[in-house]
Amino acid sequence: GEDVEQSLFLSVREGDSSVINCTYTDSSSTYLYWYKQEPGAGLQLLTYIFSNMDMKQDQRLTVLLNKKDKHLSLRIADTQTGDSAIYFCAESNDYKLSFGAGTTVTVRA
Amino acid sequence: GAGVSQSPRYKVTKRGQDVALRCDPISGHVSLYWYRQALGQGPEFLTYFNYEAQQDKSGLPNDRFSAERPEGSISTLTIQRTEQRDSAMYRCASSLEGLAGANTGELFFGEGSRLTVL
Numbered sequence: 001g002e003d004v005e006q007s008l009f010l011s012v013r014e015g016d017s018s019v020i021n022c023t024y025t026d027s028s029s030t031y032l033y034w035y036k037q038e039p040g041a042g043l044q045l046l047t048y049i050f051s052n053m054d055m056k057q058d059q060r061l062t063v064l065l066n067k068k069d070k071h072l073s074l075r076i077a078d079t080q081t082g083d084s085a086i087y088f089c090a091e092s093n094d095y096k097l098s099f100g101a102g103t104t105v106t107v108r109a
Numbered sequence: 110g111a112g113v114s115q116s117p118r119y120k121v122t123k124r125g126q127d128v129a130l131r132c133d134p135i136s137g138h139v140s141l142y143w144y145r146q147a148l149g150q151g152p153e154f155l156t157y158f159n160y161e162a163q164q165d166k167s168g169l170p171n172d173r174f175s176a177e178r179p180e181g182s183i184s185t186l187t188i189q190r191t192e193q194r195d196s197a198m199y200r201c202a203s204s205l206e207g208l209a210g211a212n213t214g215e216l217f218f219g220e221g222s223r224l225t226v227l
Contacts, residue, residue, distance in 0.1 A: 100151050
C-alpha cells in the first residue's frame with residue numbers, strides 16, 4: 001500500500017548477507033512484519049517486531065526498527081538459494097495489515 | 110486440513126458474470142480475513158470476520174463485492190457482475206485469536222484464488 005514503501009528488487013550472491021529496507025508512514029503502528037512469498041505459495045510470516053523494540057534476532061534473520069525515522073529492515077545472513085522469494089513489509093495497529101509492494105530477492109550462485 | 114484452503118485456485122470468467130470464491134480456514138481459527146493482491150503489489154485488506162460477524166468491510170471496493178461466513182468457519186467472497194479491473198489474486202487468511210488478540214501478526218494465508226476477468 002501507499003503507506004508502506006520498499007525497494008522492488010535485490011540481487012545477492014549466495015553466502016552473502018541480504019538487507020531489505022522498508023519505510024512506513026503510520027506513527028501509530030504497533031506491529032511491523034516481514035512476510036515471504038514463494039512462487040505458487042501463500043504468504044508466510046517470517047518474523048514480526050513490536051514497535052517498542054529496536055531489534056529482534058531469530059536465527060539468520062535480524063530485524064531492525066528505527067521508530068523515529070519509521071524505517072524497518074530485514075537482514076538475512078548467509079543467504080541461500082532457498083531465500084529467493086518476494087519479501088513483504090507490513091504494519092498494523094489493529095487487525096488490518098498494510099503491506100508494501102514487495103521486494104523480489106534473487107540469489108545468484 | 111492443515112492449512113487455509115482456497116478454491117478455486119484459478120478462475121477465468123467473462124465480464125458481467127458472478128463469481129464465488131471459497132475459503133476454508135484452519136480449524137478453530139476465530140478470525141478470517143480477505144485480501145486482494147494485484148500483480149506486482151502487496152495484498153490489500155478487503156474484509157474481516159470475527160466468528161460469523163463481519164466486523165469490518167471497509168476494504169470492499171464497491172457494492173458488487175460481498176462476503177459471508179455464516180457458521181463462523183468457511184467463508185465465501187462473492188463478486189457480482191465482474192469487471193476486468195477485478196482481476197487479481199484473492200487471498201484468505203485466518204488467525205487463532207479473536208479481536209482482543211488479533212494484532213499478533215500470526216496470520217496464516219492460503220495459496221489464493223487467481224481471478225481473471227476477460
